[in-house]
Structures are given as C-alpha cells and as structure tokens.
Amino acid sequence: MSDASPRPVVEMRGIDKSFGAIQALVNVDLTLMPGEVLGLVGDNSAGKSTLMKILSGAYQRDRGEVLIDGVSCHFKSPHESRERGIEMIYQDFALCGNLDVAANIFLGRWPTKGLFVDRARMEAEASAVLQRLKVDVNHVRQRVESLSGGRQQSVAIARAISFAPKVVILDEPTANLSVTATARLLETMLELKRQNVAQIIISHRLNDIFEVGDRVMVLKRGRNVGERRIADITEHEVLELIVRGEEAAAGR
Numbered sequence: 001m002s003d004a005s006p007r008p009v010v011e012m013r014g015i016d017k018s019f020g021a022i023q024a025l026v027n028v029d030l031t032l033m034p035g036e037v038l039g040l041v042g043d044n045s046a047g048k049s050t051l052m053k054i055l056s057g058a059y060q061r062d063r064g065e066v067l068i069d070g071v072s073c074h075f076k077s078p079h080e081s082r083e084r085g086i087e088m089i090y091q092d093f094a095l096c097g098n099l100d101v102a103a104n105i106f107l108g109r110w111p112t113k114g115l116f117v118d119r120a121r122m123e124a125e126a127s128a129v130l131q132r133l134k135v136d137v138n139h140v141r142q143r144v145e146s147l148s149g150g151r152q153q154s155v156a157i158a159r160a161i162s163f164a165p166k167v168v169i170l171d172e173p174t175a176n177l178s179v180t181a182t183a184r185l186l187e188t189m190l191e192l193k194r195q196n197v198a199q200i201i202i203s204h205r206l207n208d209i210f211e212v213g214d215r216v217m218v219l220k221r222g223r224n225v226g227e228r229r230i231a232d233i234t235e236h237e238v239l240e241l242i243v244r245g246e247e248a249a250a251g252r
C-alpha cells in the first residue's frame with residue numbers, strides 16, 4: 001500500500017444498535033486513519049459510548065460492518081479487540097487501587113521468574129512504558145490509590161499502551177481532570193500521535209478536541225449528523241452541528 005492512498009485503520013459501516021425499544025445507533029459510519037485523532041461529539045445519549053463499546057467488543061452490533069486494517073471483524077469481547085490492536089480507556093479507569101503502578105500496568109500478566117513475580121522486570125518494563133508516554137508517574141512502586149486522578153489516568157493509559165495498540169479510544173478522559181492534568185493528557189495524546197497511534201476521543205469539552213483533533217464527527221440521536229476537518233470548522237459551528245445537525249446547520 002502506497003503512502004498516497006493509506007488504508008483506514010478502522011472502518012465502521014452501517015452500524016445499528018438497539019437496547020429494547022431504544023435505537024441507540026442507526027446506520028452509523030466511522031472512519032479512522034492511522035495516526036489520526038478523531039473527536040467524537042454529540043449530546044448526552046447521542047450514542048458515542050455505545051459506538052465505541054461496539055468497536056472495543058464490549059457491546060455487539062445488531063447490524064453493520066467493522067473493518068480493522070481492511071479485515072472484517074466481529075469482536076465478542078474487549079479481549080478480542082485488544083488482540084487486533086484496539087484499546088479503550090473507560091472513564092473509571094478500572095485499576096486496582098491497592099496495587100502499585102507497575103502491578104497495575106501489567107495486571108493479569110505479571111512476568112514471573114520461577115514461581116515468583118519478576119518484580120525487577122515488571123518495574124523496568126513499567127518505567128519504559130511510562131517513559132514512552134513522557135508522563136511523570138516515575139514511582140512505579142507507588143500505590144495507585146495514592147495518586148491524583150490525573151496520574152491514575154496516566155497509569156490507565158500506560159496499561160493500554162503496554163499492549164502496543166494501533167488504536168486508543170478515550171471516553172470522556174478530561175471530565176474529572178484539573179487544568180494541568182488535562183494539559184498533560186492532551187500532551188500524552190499528541191505524543192501517541194507522533195508514534196502513529198490512531199485515537200478517538202469522546203469529549204463534551206470542545207477545546208480539548210480542537211487542541212488535539214484532526215477531524216470531528218458528530219452524532220445526534222444515534223445518527224451521523226456531520227463530520228469536518230478541525231482546520232475547517234470553528235467550535236461554534238461544531239456546537240451548531242451537535243444541537244441542530246447538518247441539514248439544519250446548512251440551512252441557516
């Protein structure tokens with residue numbers, strides 16, 4: 001494949017998903033290029049998290065197609081999507097507070113030496129991942145519950161990155177972060193972008209998306225209602241799409 005026509009790393013086509021009588025997603029399409037940062041926005045209940053949970057295998061679609069590097073996939077669990085290079089970071093991080101940073105990064109796959117956990121190797125590898133992210137959680141022996149929310153999130157991201165993903169999905173990553181922690185997270189996202197990791201960020205804070213995003217995609221009541229390059233749109237215009245959708249915004 002030549003550089004002139006790069007293939008999307010993720011393509012979702014015609015995705016439908018209902019929960020009982022609620023149609024959460026209707027015929028939704030999404031494309032993500034390697035190294036691209038896509039902002040996924042929309043009002044509450046628009047279907048953003050549901051779409052990402054389908055991509056990560058946490059939910060099953062009712063209809064439609066998901067292609068990863070051009071190959072059709074049907075993930076039945078997050079474990080299966082992880083094997084294809086997709087990592088989703090949930091808002092509650094799902095970390096073990098009573099364990100330290102290194103143990104959390106390698107949770108469920110601690111390196112062993114004989115019968116014992118190989119602490120030295122685990123700590124060295126954890127440090128390497130944190131360095132790759134350029135985050136300042138330098139104490140791999142610190143218990144996660146003693147870290148600030150922002151640094152706990154860095155650990156969750158480090159854990160995701162340790163699987164060497166091609167795609168990282170962040171659902172509302174800055175919702176509970178301070179100004180400095182938000183700036184640090186966005187810097188981490190740019191660092192991942194430099195390493196050609198494609199990312200999808202769900203956020204209600206449009207300025208986050210404008211800082212790191214290449215493109216923004218808008219969902220409204222489970223449908224695609226607009227998609228723009230960040231360079232071609234203002235925050236106000238994105239808000240307009242979120243509230244009124246494409247046709248309404250165009251017919252102003």
Ligand SMILES: Nc1ncnc2c1ncn2[C@@H]1O[C@H](COP(=O)(O)OP(=O)(O)OP(=O)(O)O)[C@@H](O)[C@H]1O
Nearest residue numbers: 019022023024042043044045046047048049050051
């Ligand atoms: N597990 C579930 N069971 C039943 N309904 C669900 C489930 N998950 C999502 N829904 C419904 O699907 C619709 C879309 O929800 P979703 O969480 O995807 O929205 P969202 O865009 O992420 O919203 P928010 O910005 O509030 O997080 C909502 O009506 C929601 O109530």
Ligand SMILES: [Mg+2]
Nearest residue numbers: 048049050171
């Ligand atoms: Mg959500």
